[in-house]
Amino acid sequence: MDLARIVADIGAEMAAAPDRGAVADYIPELGAVDPAHFGMAIVTADGAEVHTGDAATPFSIQSISKVFTLALALGRLGDQLWARVGREPSGLAFNSILQLESEHGIPRNPFINAGALVTTDAILAGHAPREALGEILRFIRAAAGDDDIHINPAVAQSEQDTGDRNLALAHFMRAHGNMKNPPALTCGTYFHQCAIEMTCLQLARAGRFLMGGTDTPTLVSPERVRRLNALMMTCGHYNGSGEFAFRVGLPGKSGVGGGILAIVPGCASIAVWSPGLDQNGNSQLGTLAVERLVHATGWSVFS
Numbered sequence: 001m002d003l004a005r006i007v008a009d010i011g012a013e014m015a016a017a018p019d020r021g022a023v024a025d026y027i028p029e030l031g032a033v034d035p036a037h038f039g040m041a042i043v044t045a046d047g048a049e050v051h052t053g054d055a056a057t058p059f060s061i062q063s064i065s066k067v068f069t070l071a072l073a074l075g076r077l078g079d080q081l082w083a084r085v086g087r088e089p090s091g092l093a094f095n096s097i098l099q100l101e102s103e104h105g106i107p108r109n110p111f112i113n114a115g116a117l118v119t120t121d122a123i124l125a126g127h128a129p130r131e132a133l134g135e136i137l138r139f140i141r142a143a144a145g146d147d148d149i150h151i152n153p154a155v156a157q158s159e160q161d162t163g164d165r166n167l168a169l170a171h172f173m174r175a176h177g178n179m180k181n182p183p184a185l186t187c188g189t190y191f192h193q194c195a196i197e198m199t200c201l202q203l204a205r206a207g208r209f210l211m212g213g214t215d216t217p218t219l220v221s222p223e224r225v226r227r228l229n230a231l232m233m234t235c236g237h238y239n240g241s242g243e244f245a246f247r248v249g250l251p252g253k254s255g256v257g258g259g260i261l262a263i264v265p266g267c268a269s270i271a272v273w274s275p276g277l278d279q280n281g282n283s284q285l286g287t288l289a290v291e292r293l294v295h296a297t298g299w300s301v302f303s
């Protein structure tokens, strides 16, 4: 298999694609990103790296941060975290408040906004937001093997300025006793974690620990790696998770910055970025690119 050729062909197809989706404009700073970008990077279990397009351009990882914060929170709290957040797909938009009332302030899963706010609240416990963010950045930098990973303050501010929905989710959960810190503190921390910027290459490297296997960084136990992948498969693309499993067949996590991290267990970590989103808030060309890749390589976990 000529992976370099496959990836170059995908890069050429995506660069020329006319229908690129729409950039997220509910966060004004993200609305200003050029939808013409496309980048992809793959790190394989034997350490090879293949990339195409804008793979070295930093972008806002947004909800992809939720994978790293979940790994960190589980490391800190262990299975206690599951008393505060579920493990089922929500079938609703990432920022929906609908289920929280009937389900007593317990979010369906850690990858929708409400669930990620609980995770961040758990990491924040007993720390100042600055310390919690330092811990999150340390985890991601260690996973990527790269200290040049930072928060974009303009994006964080833009989220803060338009973050009423997230604050509403946090206040609602606080009313149910499922938000231990003041919502402004937890949301502020969450906005900054979402505003972390990485390149496709950095993100693919940071995903290596989710591949499992012996040569990848062991930041979390093998059993937890298996479970993080299960949640990425079932919940990583919100109400598009079933469609992503159907088309791609890999554990994946998307963000409204247009990034996707997808894992081929034991084999590869894939990062792709194209800012235009589909109707579920998942990267339109990013999804298509990973679909093409899996078709060409046979990398679906269902193959």
Ligand SMILES: NC(=O)CC[C@H](N)C(=O)O
Pocket (backbone or CB within 6 Å): 061, 062, 063, 064, 094, 095, 113, 159, 166, 191, 194, 254, 255, 256, 257, 281
């Ligand atoms: N799906 C996403 O990437 C959402 C993250 C974004 N920061 C928000 O809270 O709305």
